[in-house]
Amino acid sequence: MDLKEKIISSYVAFEDGVNINSDIHEIRTEAFQNFEKLGFPSKKLEAWKYTSLNTILKEDYSIFPDKEKSINLADVKQYFIHDIDTYKVIFIDGKYSSFLSETTHDSIDVCLMSSALTKAKYKPVIENYFNKIAKQDNLTSLNTAFSKEGAYIHIPKNTEVEKPIQIINFTTGTEAATMLQPRNLIVVEQNAHVQIIERHQSLTENAVLTNVVTEVYADRHSTVDFYKIQNDHISASLVDNTFIEQQSESVVSVHTFSFGGNITRNNLNFYQKGEHIDSILKGITIIEGKQHVDHHTLVHHIEPNCESHQDYKGIFDERATGVFNGKVIVEKEAQKTNAYQKNNNVLVSDKSTINAKPQLEIFADDVKCSHGCTIGQLDEEALFYMQQRGIGIKEARALLMYAFANTVLESVKIPEVKDRITRLIANKLNVNIGFNI
Amino acid sequence: MYLKSQANSINNMLKIENLKASVDNKSILKGLNLEVNAGEVHAIMGPNGAGKSTLANIIAGKEEYEVNQGTIELNGEDISELAPEERAHIGVFLSFQYPVEIPGVSVTNFIKTAINENRKAKGLEEMPAKNMLKMIREKSELLEIDRKFLSRSLNEGFSGGEKKRNEIFQMAMLEPKLAILDETDSGLDIDALRIVANGVNKLKSKDNAVIVITHYQRLLDYIVPDFVHVLHDGKIVKTGDASLALELEARGYDWIKEEMIS
Missing domain, CATH: 1.10.10 (Arc Repressor Mutant, subunit A)
Incomplete structure (x- = not known):
């Protein structure tokens, strides 16, 4: 039985653990049908031309690990940013760990998706925001079908959150191989500010495939700084699907640091729904061996007077492969857009590869858009x-x-x-x- | 006489014998001999293409040059198989003719890293930050370097004069045994020239030696050499005292070529 069949045949068992008579489950089952139709992406799809999931789809993953695991703080402390005070939303094999977490309901909500999806008091927010900007593609649909747990963050207006929020997904690997579908929702209201650090960390050599979906809504004049630390075990693979909707005068930055892992695919999508928005997408990739990191970015400029800044640096040694596909769409109405995209790569070894593809679709005539892509070696004179x-x-x-x-x-x-x-x-x-x- | 040369051969800081070297199979040095003792300043002059910069780069260990024959000894040790950084660790310093721009690395961090890597190679602890700061302050004052300059990216957007001053600043920080100044005077106005020369003179001692490679005599007004060598077609063809530099300035190089033929 291949992984797709295994996932499909497991779904009834998954339904035992959720309320099937809910609006949320309507959304889930619709997504499930969509995944059933689409299956996993193959290299025939343009968006997956340079990234093949074949090798990692062969593993016999446990689809939704059910047992509660505990781990000692001392064993995992190194994975936290522990020298500052932070909120923490921590999961072990997809299950919430109250022991390692530090959540809050004190004027802001930093808590669990499982609560948000089931409790009445979160219903208005869930109805407004859950699964509204996530694409209906293969892997996002798969995540939506199994969406049950993850971080739920809601920052009311005019709130400056002093402490950063860490979201960490640990996998213990006590199951042979583990597949996870974490689902995060982050709603930041007008004039609020929040900083988030996200990490996925496997604790053993068993294979892990994480397919995470994060939706971020940044309302007027809000600021969101998002840091993704991807330094996982070499047997762990990650597909990160992040969707960000921004309203006027908001500033959202996402920094992605990719050093570890086997296959990493970052689908990072920005939708600008107002004016005077700034979207910042930055990344450092340093990989070696047979590691593979793929950055697929999209910035959709819909309204006038907005900016986007992309700066991705890649260093590839040995047989490592990188992909950068940066798509910028500037709609006809989006005059006075400033969109910058920079992608610089160093190939340390002559066996390493980078596939770089800037994609600019510009329908407005009064815009400044630039892209620069370089591929080079280290400067011998400087050395x-x-x-x-x-x-x-x-x-x-x-x-x-x-x-x-x-x-x-x-x-x-x-x-x-x-x-x-x-x-x-x-x-x-x-x-x-x-x-x- | 016999005793003196004995003493010399022991004290030789740098001893190059019959050095033949090429780059891309093109022969550049063709049997070069040079002895430099501690406490001395040597000037190497000569027309373009004579092999001056090649000599400097070979002493520093640049890989693209191939040594075909001969030996290079520093304090009695053959250094020709050592990596560039290992030569630096035993006291070789090259002030580059064209210092390389390294965006993203500040002058301060670069010199800190260099000093601590040198100390590590000698089995010493890192230099305490306080001492490092004090040393940076003193040496930057010696070279009349603006503090703000120290936080800029190394050589990036520096004027020619700033680059050369920064080279001598690094030399002052690293306190090498043998400093080779490759056309340090090029691109310097007269004030910068005086500052750089003054810096070099202050660093001179009985324990170290300086090789000044230059086209022009004017640097030698400030850094007075004990010996002047003329490098021509891969060999040292004439050696004299400081007055030879003046003569070269006045008469050019052709008379030496004629002298060689006759």
Whole structure:
């Protein structure tokens, strides 16, 4: 039985754990039918031309792990940003861990999707926002069909959330292989500000496939800073489907740091539904071995006077492969749009690959849109210069790579996150130098 | 006389014998000999294409040059198989003719990293931040470097003069045994030239040596050499004292070529 069949035949069992006589379940079953029709994406689809899921779909995944697992904080503390006070919404094998979490209902809601989908008091928000901007494509539909648990964050207007919120999904791998469908909803009302850090972390070598969907609604004049730390075990794969709708004068930034994992696919979609919006999409990818990271971005400029800034840096060693597909649509009404897209890549090894594809569809005539894509090697002259000053070749290369990626780090607003990323980069490049640039 | 040369061969900081080197199979150095002792300043002059920069890069260990024959010894140790950073660790410093721009790495962080990597290679702890700051302050004052300059990306958008001053600043920080200044005077106006030369002179001691590679005599008004060598067609063809530089300035190189033929 292939994975699709296995998923379909498991659905009745999944339904045992949810209220099938609810509006939400209507949405789920519709999505289920959609997935049943579409199946998993194949390389024949244009959007999946350079990323094949075949190897990871062969695993015999446990579809919805049901047993409660517990883990010791000491064993996983390293995966938290622990030097600052934060809210935490933590899941172990898809189940909420009240022990590791720190949620709140004190003026803001930082809690669970399972509550939000079932309790009456959340109904208005769920009705307005749940599954409204998520695409009806293969994998998003699959997630919607199984949507039950995840983080639910609701920030009322004029609220500045002082503490960042960490969302971490741990997999223990006590099942042979695990498939997860986390579903997050983040609603940020007018003039509110929130910072979110998301991480998926497997704790063993067993295969994991996470297919996460996150919907973010940023109302007028709100600010959302989202940091995605992708440094998972080499046996873990991730499909991240993030959909962001912005209203006038809102600023939303998403930084994606991809160092770990087997196959990682980021589908990051921005929809600008007002004027004077700023959308910021940044990423650093540093991979090696047979790792694969695919960034598929979409910025949909619908209204006039908005901006988008994309800056993706990739460093590919050994046989690693990268994909950058950056689509920018500027509608006819979206005059005075400023849309910038930058994608710079370094191929460290002659066996590494990057497939880069900027896609600009511009229907307005008074806009500034630019895209720049480069593929290069490390500068030999610069390496010799650094070596001449006593810096070893490995460290010199690391310093050059860090400097190359640094434009992305500069806009990280939480110093502890920046420090953590810097350390992850040093680890990834196997050097022990401080990059305090 | 015999005793003196004995003493010299022990004290030689740099000893190059019959060095033949090529790049892309093109022969550039064709049997070069040079001895430099601690406490000395040597100038190497010569027309374009004579091999001056090649010599500097070979001493520093640049890989694209192939040493076909001969030896390079530093303090009695053959360094020709050492990596560039290993040569740096034992005290070789090259002030680049064209310092490389490294966007994203600040002057301060770069020099900190360089100093600590040198210390690591010697089995020393990292330099305490306080000492590092003090040293940066002192050496930047010596080179009259603006503090703001230290936080800029290394060499990025620097003027020619700023780049060269930054090279000598790094030299001051790293305190090398053997400093090779490859056309450090090019691109400098007269004020910058004086600052750079002054910096070099202050760093000179009986324990270190300086090789100044230049086209022009004017730098040698400020950094007075003990020896002047003329490099021509891959060999040192004439050696003299500081007055030779003046003569070259006045008469050019042709008379030396004629002298060689006769």
